[in-house]
Amino acid sequence: MLESMTGYGSAERAEKGMKVLVELRSVNNRFAEIGVKLPRQLLARELEVRELIRGNFQRGKISAFVQLQLDEQDEQLPVTVNAAKVRGYKALLETVRQEAGVESPVTLDHILRFSEIFESDNTILDRPDEIWQIAQSAVVEAVEKLKEMRRKEGEELAGDFTVRIAEIDRTLAEIQVIAADNLETIRKRLSSKIIAIAGRDVEYSRDRLEMEIVMAADKLDITEECTRFNSHNKFFIEELNNMSSGSGRKLNFLLQEQLREANTIASKSQNADISQKVVHIKEELEKVREQLQNIE
Template identity: 35%
Template sequence: MRSMTGFGRGESASEKVRVVVELQSVNRRFFDLNLQIPQEMSALEQELRGWIHCELARGSVTLRVAVDYLDLAACPLHPNLPLVKGMQRAWEEMATACGIPFEPQAFWQMVGQHPEVLTCDRLPFGEKEVLHAAVEQAVKALVKMREREGQHLCRDLSERLAKLGEQLSRVESLLPAALGEWRGRLEKKVKELEGVLPEMMERVSQEIVTYLDRGDITEEITRCRSHFDQFGRCLEKTEENVGKQLDFLLQEIFREVNTIGSKAQDATLSSFVVAMKSEIEKMREQIQNIE
């Protein structure tokens, strides 16, 4: 099991270039990749997407690539003359306005602090193997972090599932007494009506039986336990991409618990149902971050 949150970094170099790759991912229902790459790598965009998507199935992923050219011949430099001349004019105007002489040495020291005065004719990136190696490192680091986070989420969900099972057992143990008390209240009302509407008693008795049957939640409890078992087996799976399965099962669990709550005619039962819904909501938040 993997989380969808993580970070990975990779670095690779040749005699000509050094490439640094950073990958960051957060939860998202589907896979989405945002590329922040140098312009000279634009021709490799589809390959980059393929390298990453084959390892990551879901999540919003951001890829950042930085290139350091060790061989300057691979990146011819040209002066940005309009910018330098504009800076010189401004420097001379400031010197004249302040009544001090223009100092070329100080000016060129200032120019050297601005890398934008040099432009680079970037050639198409030709070090694909170096880039691939850096991406591979970053993906492995990201996956490792996502797996560690996934283990924490798995433990948390297992504990919450056990708690749900305990709460459901309490509901099941309280059910006979709750139904008995409910039946007793209804029978008392029936006896009060016997002397008033004797001709209606048979029909009233039938309605009471039907009403009590509708309040029986044993089927919902059975289905809940089945969903709990399936949910637990999903947590034990070693394969990836179980997030959608867990989300579906949790929706089914919530549906059954909600039905139990609507049928419950007992304050104690209702309190356990509220606690179960609260636990399910916490589990839902965790599942949103599972791949």
């Protein structure tokens, strides 16, 4: 089963008062290239995130975005107020105000300048291992969703390839019919020239002329090219149904061979009808080539 290199996968995990959101985006690339953007609490896990992704994909440029946020339904803040310190700083400020002879009262703004009145609560944000457990499960789910989308894209492309190769096979069969008649026409034309030469008072070797006819006809014969082309088409369809990795590279190789045979047929045939049908085949192959850029 073919797999496309383009796709999208996302996952969300909400546990213990926090939420992890993961997004994976994949586009075409010759090799596997993975970019990861993580929140501060997970920076130490970047290599592990990369390996989770890399182990599932052979090719494609994959961008991973991981977000960490407090659960919107959890109203508890990850900090608490030290009431004793608040009272102590207030009393201290009152003493300073009296000693300095300042009449303005002590306000909340003055007290908030002392960050010590706030203390960090022992929340999930202070336990990176627990954050990673939740984030890891979200990454795994996003990877599976991305794989599923890439598989579906691959199925669509495989169907398109099958239709186009069938059209190429049909056109190639028409070319072979035309080529058989074309070859016979060429033989007759060359034979007519021999007869014309024989009617003149010119010394010549009949055996040599007949051999030249055979050689000329052989040079214009495209049977071998058509046979190889049919073989490449068969292997192409077989590879479409092959579950092994690296199918994209194999199909690209077969496509190059198909294009080579098409060009050879066009150059050898010396027939306008065949040349026109070869143009149609090459148009189909070009469409296949464009889509092959999406295959892993």
